[in-house]
Amino acid sequence: MARKVGNVAVKGVRFTDERVYFELADGREIGAPLEWFPRLKEASPEERQDYYLTASGVHWEKLDEDISVKYLLREEFLLLEPSFEKTKQ
Numbered sequence: 001m002a003r004k005v006g007n008v009a010v011k012g013v014r015f016t017d018e019r020v021y022f023e024l025a026d027g028r029e030i031g032a033p034l035e036w037f038p039r040l041k042e043a044s045p046e047e048r049q050d051y052y053l054t055a056s057g058v059h060w061e062k063l064d065e066d067i068s069v070k071y072l073l074r075e076e077f078l079l080l081e082p083s084f085e086k087t088k089q
Contacts, residue, residue: 008069010058015040015048022058022072030072039065 012023020040021031034041040048043063051060057068 008073009055010053010069013048013051013058015045020048022067022069024069032072037065037067039063 009025010022011025014021018034019031020034021029023029051058059066
């Protein structure tokens with residue numbers, strides 16, 4: 001059963017070298033590997049910071065990238081197993 005959890009709009013975005021984090025207006029933060037967002041992964045730090053918030057999520061105009069809150073909160077996204085490259089031995 002779904003339940004309403006408050007305002008789930010994106011309030012901010014931050015990056016580390018390997019991850020992107022979405023700060024939600026209700027206080028939650030969702031992080032994901034940049035591997036899952038190839039356009040953001042390949043972008044410069046300046047391009048990553050050139051975004052604006054929309055009613056449904058975040059948009060990077062120059063990168064032609066949109067990420068919606070619905071996508072971030074869907075069960076399949078939250079339960080994805082990270083994929084790791086096998087190292088050569």
